Amino acid sequence: METAPVSGTAAPAAARGSGPGSPAAQRVLWVAVYAMLVLAPMAFVAVAPDAARRSGLTNASDGIGFSALAVLALQLGLPARLRLFTRPFGVDVLLRFHRLVGGVALALALLHVVLLMVDDPDRLSLLDPVDAPWRARAGLLCVVALAVLVALSLWRRPLRVPYEAWRASHLLLGVLVVAAAVGHVVGVGGYAGVGAVQATVAALVVLGAAAVFALRVARPFAAAGRPYRVDRVLDERGGATTLRLRADGHAGIAFSPGQFAWLKTAASPYALEEHPFSFASSAARPGAVELTVKAVGDFTASVRALAPGARVLLDGPHGSFVPARPTAPYVLVAGGIGITPVMSLLRTFADAGDRRPLVLVDANRRWDDVTFREELDELTRRLDLHLVHVLSEPPEDWTGERGRVDLRLLARVLPDDVAGWNAFVCGPPPMVTAAVEALRALGLPEEQVHAERFADV
CATH class of the missing domain: 1.20.120 (Four Helix Bundle (Hemerythrin (Met), subunit A))
Structure with missing residues (x-):
């Protein structure tokens, strides 16, 4: 199966308590x-x-x-x-x-x-x-x-x-x-x-x-009863492309940050070609959504060719993310294009004026690969956001974090009271596994850690 270019398919939500409805x-x-x-x-x-x-x-x-x-x-x-x-x-x-x-x-x-x-x-x-x-x-x-x-x-x-x-x-x-x-x-x-x-x-x-x-x-x-139209197609850093979509004749699909939808670009709603992509936009504006994808397979590469006004369909929302502690601060760990659902969380918090503490560890290979780099800097001014960039192939003059996301790195950049925070991790499976294990070692209970891994779909 083709690898989804964003981690739209959610890993199992951790247990939210032990009651019969959990x-x-x-x-x-x-x-x-x-x-x-x-x-x-x-x-x-x-x-x-x-x-x-x-x-x-x-x-x-x-x-x-x-x-x-x-x-x-x-x-x-x-x-x-x-x-x-x-x-x-x-x-x-x-x-x-x-x-x-x-x-x-x-x-x-x-x-x-x-x-x-x-x-x-x-x-x-x-x-x-x-x-x-x-x-x-x-x-x-x-x-x-x-x-x-x-x-x-x-x-x-x-x-x-x-x-x-x-x-x-x-x-x-x-x-x-x-x-x-x-x-x-x-x-x-x-x-x-x-x-x-x-x-x-x-x-x-x-x-x-x-x-x-x-x-x-x-x-x-x-x-098919709630189509979207392509408003703009934007090139992003790291070889990614953002589709800005506007609801056509309806108010939009209500979604929560961290959820995703299956995108279909074919004229027929019954065509078989469709792929899952995370919502990157604020949940406060379901009528104007953004999906950011990275060209990996033939389908994701063809997304760049969509013209403004093109009709697309979204099957969603899907995803099992529900924060264990709704009002608690967040640790956000993203790898590469795994930043996409994280951006939905950040943009939603910014639209709501939510000033809870946030720490984002954004891991990429090179500095020019950092998708949404400029907007992330802007969000540090609109939110109580501590932004940590991690590069595995940094330039010679790089003074920030380097290498891989692991226990030592997270222990350096996260606060001492992190055990009471929510955690959202998204990216390639090896990075997600390492980050989840590190967060648990730092005291975060399993029910407060939500992970999404890139998946074949």
């Missing part, structure tokens, strides 16, 4: 529900009327096969951007889990086949794509299509598959895999008489279809 409690609930849906088929096999007449390997294979079907159906729901799931986990966690579980589903499907063959070698004839019964061919189609889907996800770039073509194939193959798996189960029919199996298979099919409809039909339709 993100931590919601995560526990949804993990339990997911595990129950995946493991329940094992129980269905054990209580089936004819389970005693089947061999142990066959029962194990059937239970694993049903679990694989459950995983596949749930895979359709994970990327659907449903706030019910994105709020407690964050979109990037769901997408990474979706990518990981694709391989798990393939392993379960292969294990299902292998156990059947080991239990009775005569079943090898079921692998004949020409003469095998249709139910067996449906199962074979499911496994082959799933293997192709996983391979394309892992090796899209080495194979030089265009992003749009990959995304279309990913959707079509996903639907084909689930449809073939359901056809295989219905055709075999060994457990069709078990009411729990019937209900579960039906529910999973409906869930998967509803998720695809929500993502590919309902959300684009809603976005």
